[in-house]
Amino acid sequence: MTVTERKEKKVTPDTRARRGRAIGFLGKWAVFAGFIAAWQVATTLAEAPYFPTPSTIGETMVDLWLSGPASQLWLSDAVFDDVVPSLLRLLGGWAAAGVVGVVLGLMMGRSEKLYDYFSPTISFLRSVPPPALLPVFLVLFPIGTPMQLATIIFGVIWPVLLNTIDGAHTLDETVVETTRSMRLSKPRFLATVVLPAALPKIFAGLRVSLSLALILMVISELVGSTNGIGYQMIMAQRDFSLPKMWAGIVLLGILGYVLNVLLLVIQNRVIGWHTRSKSLTGR
């Protein structure tokens, strides 16, 4: 009946939208390619020392990271020495902050007392610019991965925590009453009702945190590390090797882009119900 009708109606606009997205996608890349080309021309003409041409940067990147033997899929040793550790720290710190932030956030979002006790501390701590902690963490934690993880976790936990609190707190009263009439235990209520309901906000927080984690990964490697992308960049700075520095900048940009796209894909899988229910019912 109505259900099948709706389904049939949806097909045409859906495919049209998909086609539109594909054109938009290609268009964006075309524009970007044009931008790179323009930059190439501009930097070649200008010969500014601080701005190597994109082709030079590209060659340096291939040289640095894609010059390895076939047995390593052409990835050079630098990939395993610098890029992989960086990525692991980034993802490890972000994931740890995510788990802690979500668990604490669910509890604080549903308990007014807990929230009242700790909200001043939280709003102060999240205001501390994380790089200001680096000199302190350098002393408190062993240089290298522990200190970097501490910096990333401390820096990125706040967006997740605050968004989770918000999401858990604004749970609809009807939902609360519905579940109370089912007599769920508190942990079950948090896990099966509050958590899914707060997921859209949690994901928003996780995305902010991810880009922040990339920033903190770089800066903690610039300060106290013996390997990683940031370390490689600080070495390049000491050698005044501008192409290598730009290679690092571009690589970080690519990482930021790819990670964000990946998280968006996961987000669509996990909370597709949210966007679709919103677009259909407009609530």
Add this chain to the structure above:
Amino acid sequence: MLDVTGISHTYGSGAKTHTALGDITFSVEKGEIVCIVGPSGCGKSTLLRAISGLLPPTAGESRFMGERITEVPHDLAFVFQEYSKSLFPWLTVRGNVAFPLKARGMSRRQRHEVVDEALGWVGLADAVEKYPWQLSGGMQQRVAIARALVCQPALLMMDEPFASVDAQTRAELEDLLLRVRREYDTTVLLVTHDIDESVYLSDRVLVLSKAPSTVVSTLTVSLGAERDQITTKETDDFVHLRGEVARLLRYGTAGVHDEVHEVKQAVPVEAVAE
């Protein structure tokens, strides 16, 4: 089965107090459908919440099968007006109906069976894998009813369950409720602002006054178990009762019959506000 004694509820404190419920006493027998009808803002919904343990009442108590209610009893299920909020958008129809069963630790296979049966019963066998937002309002409310029924509650409390659906769907859902009662012998306590609905569905109608509300009158409805949207509503009994309820709502007493007889077909206070 359900005994409510002296329940009253006051919101707020100091100058801003609002006494929603005066002093309300009534009881519901096993197998009955009792409708509570009252003018808008009289605290009907507050009453259900205060009785069921969702909201601690300021005074009074309610007993369910002899035991004092402090939190929602196991054998009690709820259906709310806001079906779109009360269903979980992240779960399919199956997931929603299975939700309370899962919480009770029923095995997966058993859940599957029970849910299929309940959904078939409310006429949604085809929509099992759909998400709530893919369904019409009436269908969503059917899901909510199925979810309330899977636990085979001894008492079903419904807070304006059909107030947000169109008239046609409302009639279908009313008949569905009557069928539930016949088949499962479920006891139902239903709050509504619709006079026709209250008479059509119930064995007894409790009429509330404006806030602070009290029970103005209790009317026994003897229309039999088999009811029909058209023929039942044409019977003299039905027309008479509906008039009675309307007068009670408007004047707070049934004793002014003669004066208001001119008023052709007492206008329901806020009937079918949609």
Add this chain to the structure above:
Amino acid sequence: MKRLVRNTIGTVGVLAVCELVGRSGLVNPNQLPPPSVIGARLVEMFNDYEFSVDVVETISSWAISMVIATLIAVPLGILFGSVPAVGKVTSAIVEFLRPIPSVAMIPLALIAFGDSVDAKIALAVFGAVWPILFNTVHAIGDIDPVQINTAKAFNLTRRQMLTQVKLPAIAPFVLTGVRISASIALILVVSTEVLAGSAGGLGSFITETGTGGAQMDLAIAGTFVAGVIGFAINLIFEWAQRRWVNWSDGDRAR
């Protein structure tokens, strides 16, 4: 009232726990001094001329970058948002440039500008432009056509249309962008100071006192001041949003 009491109890409790841990011997008190010691340092520091100069330098670098970033991003955003073709092209480019973490530019900026104040400001402007630009472009595109048509019906001039309809309509979103940028700019200013050591400012103070771990009380006190600055910035923007654009939460375009 109850809330305020709990706020106080909670905060005092957290400080008390830190104090206990600091004095219990669980941690090295030279590395992690208790709050009472840090509090005493704070009082001393504010009587110290050089420290005050550092704080002023950090705050003024931040403020200058915010002003520059806003002056660049809002007009550009209005332009990009008003001309659809330009908007599409720039948003494609911006989409690829935005993921570059601005701190990645720090080594480059330090080479290009040296340890000067320019490096800080250049980086902070670079980092702060994106959120404001992005929000402005989106907000312009999101203006309800009904509002525009209503305004047209009143025969508003182009200029009136901009100042009386478009600017108020986008204000909440722009302000949200500015708020996000404010914390990014602060992070970048402090980062550059921390990294460049001799660039002056609060970050350098923290680095100098923290290096080697000899003066951790001063370093932590400096970090605390950085937190207070960040906190104050957040408060000001939250207040501004409530005060001026309370008709919208402004978070839609994020």
